[in-house]
Each structure stands twice: as structure tokens, then as C-alpha cells.
Amino acid sequence: MKPAPFRYHAPKTIAEAVETLGEVAAEDGRVLAGGQSLVPIMAFRLARPAHLVDINGVAALRRLAVKGERLCIGACVRHAAFHEPVVNGPLGRLLSTVVRHIGHYPIRTRGTFCGSIAHADPASEWCLVAAALGGEMVAQSTRGGRTTPAQDFFRGIMTTALADDELLTEVRLPILPADTRFGFYEFSRRAGDFALGMALVTFRVQNDVISEPRVAVGGIEPQPRRIAQAELALAGNPPSRQAFEAAAEAVAAAVDPLEDAMTNADYRRDLARTVTRRALERAVA
Numbered sequence: 001m002k003p004a005p006f007r008y009h010a011p012k013t014i015a016e017a018v019e020t021l022g023e024v025a026a027e028d029g030r031v032l033a034g035g036q037s038l039v040p041i042m043a044f045r046l047a048r049p050a051h052l053v054d055i056n057g058v059a060a061l062r063r064l065a066v067k068g069e070r071l072c073i074g075a076c077v078r079h080a081a082f083h084e085p086v087v088n089g090p091l092g093r094l095l096s097t098v099v100r101h102i103g104h105y106p107i108r109t110r111g112t113f114c115g116s117i118a119h120a121d122p123a124s125e126w127c128l129v130a131a132a133l134g135g136e137m138v139a140q141s142t143r144g145g146r147t148t149p150a151q152d153f154f155r156g157i158m159t160t161a162l163a164d165d166e167l168l169t170e171v172r173l174p175i176l177p178a179d180t181r182f183g184f185y186e187f188s189r190r191a192g193d194f195a196l197g198m199a200l201v202t203f204r205v206q207n208d209v210i211s212e213p214r215v216a217v218g219g220i221e222p223q224p225r226r227i228a229q230a231e232l233a234l235a236g237n238p239p240s241r242q243a244f245e246a247a248a249e250a251v252a253a254a255v256d257p258l259e260d261a262m263t264n265a266d267y268r269r270d271l272a273r274t275v276t277r278r279a280l281e282r283a284v285a
């Protein structure tokens with residue numbers, strides 16, 4: 001099938017993009033970034049936007065830079081930018097570990113980091129990263145700009161705090177201290193498929209015990225989130241099998257899993273336990 005008719009807009013600056021989006025948002029005007037989620041759903045006519053605001057010609061949105069203690073990822077930065085570490089230290093390695101699980105190579109050369117965040121698929125790897133690390137989403141509209149922390153940004157399945165007329169211009173991730181350990185584990189049926197469940201953990205080890213633990217799961221619930229009970233099970237304990245199993249149990253007890261045609265809640269709860277334990281094991285491997 002071909003997409004329903006739409007008007008195409010190609011702004012060259014952020015101001016122009018925001019202005020155009022402000023004019024067309026009420027008529028289901030949408031931002032077109034990498035098109036790797038939007039174009040397929042338009043082809044199936046599951047989405048019929050009357051206007052597309054293509055941001056690919058806005059050079060200022062290609063910025064990928066460290067500013068202070070944050071990595072700033074502009075709206076046109078593609079997944080493939082992270083194939084090699086973009087910053088020294090654990091954050092760069094974490095991003096280049098995770099990116100390989102996003103779809104297939106051609107999808108990663110077009111799809112954008114910010115597009116994934118705006119689309120907010122429950123099984124998006126970048127949404128999990130933003131939720132785990134406490135990313136900040138920077139949005140702009142003709143009404144002004146605002147920054148929303150990850151815990152307030154993701155609101156459910158493909159639902160975010162972004163208003164229809166807001167352009168997500170940038171996502172900011174904290175630079176992680178050099179001694180931060182991380183572990184990521186994803187389960188999907190075939191390589192390149194969306195995850196059925198995944199976990200991302202980070203922590204430091206100081207005086208032989210775990211400090212600053214972050215434990216987050218994605219693909220399990222409508223949106224990725226940190227699980228405070230699991231972090232409590234780790235903090236102050238040595239990084240041991242016993243602590244990891246306690247944290248994994250805490251995740252399984254805390255989640256309210258999604259069900260779909262292929263999996264029920266019991267399956268996903270068990271998966272949440274397993275991916276968490278394996279992510280923790282990878283953090284000390």
C-alpha cells in the first residue's frame with residue numbers, strides 16, 4: 001500500500017521547523033526524522049498525517065557533543081553514530097554495546113536516537129537507556145522551550161510528554177564516572193527483532209560494596225523504568241550472586257508485565273527476572 005496524500009515541508013533551521021510544526025500540528029502534522037517507524041505505519045495507512053515536517057535538512061540538529069557533564073544528542077543523530085564509542089569512558093562503551101541490538105544495519109543508518117525517544121516503543125533500547133540513566137529531553141515549540149526528565153517523559157505505550165507541536169531537539173545523557181560498571185541483556189526471538197524483554201544496569205563498587213546502582217527494564221511494561229526495590233537490594237552489598245539474585249527477584253515482584261498474542265504476564269515476569277540477573281552478571285564479567 002502507498003501512504004495517504006500529505007504535504008511535505010523541508011525547513012532548514014530549528015526556528016523554521018518549530019514554526020512550521022506549530023502551524024500544521026493541529027492537522028496531524030508530524031515530524032519526519034529517520035522515517036524508520038513513521039514511514040512503515042504510513043505505508044500501512046495506520047497513520048495518515050496531512051503534513052510531514054522533514055528535519056533532515058536542519059544542520060543544527062546533527063550536533064553530538066559533550067557539554068559540561070552531559071552528552072547532548074541532537075534530533076538528527078542516527079543510531080549508527082554510536083557504533084563506535086562517541087565519548088571516552090563507560091557511557092561511550094554502554095551506547096556502542098546497546099546500539100547493536102537496534103533492528104538491522106540499514107535501519108541504524110537512517111533511524112535517529114531522538115526519533116526512538118519520541119516514538120516511545122516500550123521495547124526501544126534508547127528509551128531504556130534514557131530511563132536508566134535519567135536522560136533529559138529538550139523540546140521546543142513556538143510557546144518556548146522546556147526540558148523534561150525521563151521519569152516524567154515516558155507516559156505509556158508510544159505515549160510521551162511531548163505535545164503535538166513540540167520538536168524534540170535534543171536528548172542529554174549524564175557522563176558516567178570512569179569506574180561505573182554496566183551490563184545490558186536483551187532477549188528477542190531473532191537477531192534484529194524488537195526485544196521481548198531487556199535490562200540495563202549500572203553501578204560503582206566502592207570499598208568492595210555496590211554504590212549508586214541503577215536497574216531498569218524495558219519491553220516488559222508499557223514504558224521502561226528504574227526499579228527502586230532492585231536498587232535497594234544491591235546498594236551496600238558486595239557484587240555477588242546472592243545480591244544479583246535478590247535484585248532480579250525484586251524486579252520480578254515489582255513489574256506489571258504486558259501481555260500480547262505471543263506471551264503472557266507470567267512469561268514476561270520470568271523474563272524480567274532473567275534479563276536482570278544476566279545484565280548484572282555482565283556488569284562484573
Ligand SMILES: Cc1cc2nc3c(=O)[nH]c(=O)nc-3n(C[C@H](O)[C@H](O)[C@H](O)COP(=O)(O)OP(=O)(O)OC[C@H]3O[C@@H](n4cnc5c(N)ncnc54)[C@H](O)[C@@H]3O)c2cc1C
Pocket residue numbers: 030031032033034035036037038039040075101102103104107110111112113114115116118119121123124125126162166167168169192193194195
Ligand atoms: C524492521 C525494523 C526493526 C526495528 N527494530 C528496532 C529495535 O529493535 N529497537 C528499536 O528501538 N527500534 C527499532 N526499530 C525502529 C527504529 O529504531 C526507528 O528508527 C525509531 O523507532 C524511530 O526513529 P526515526 O528517526 O526513524 O523516527 P521516525 O520514524 O521519523 O518518527 C517516529 C515518530 O516519532 C516522531 N518524531 C521523530 N523525531 C521527532 C522529533 N525530533 N521531535 C518530535 N517528534 C519526533 C515522528 O513524528 C513519528 O511520530 C525498527 C524499525 C524497523 C523498520
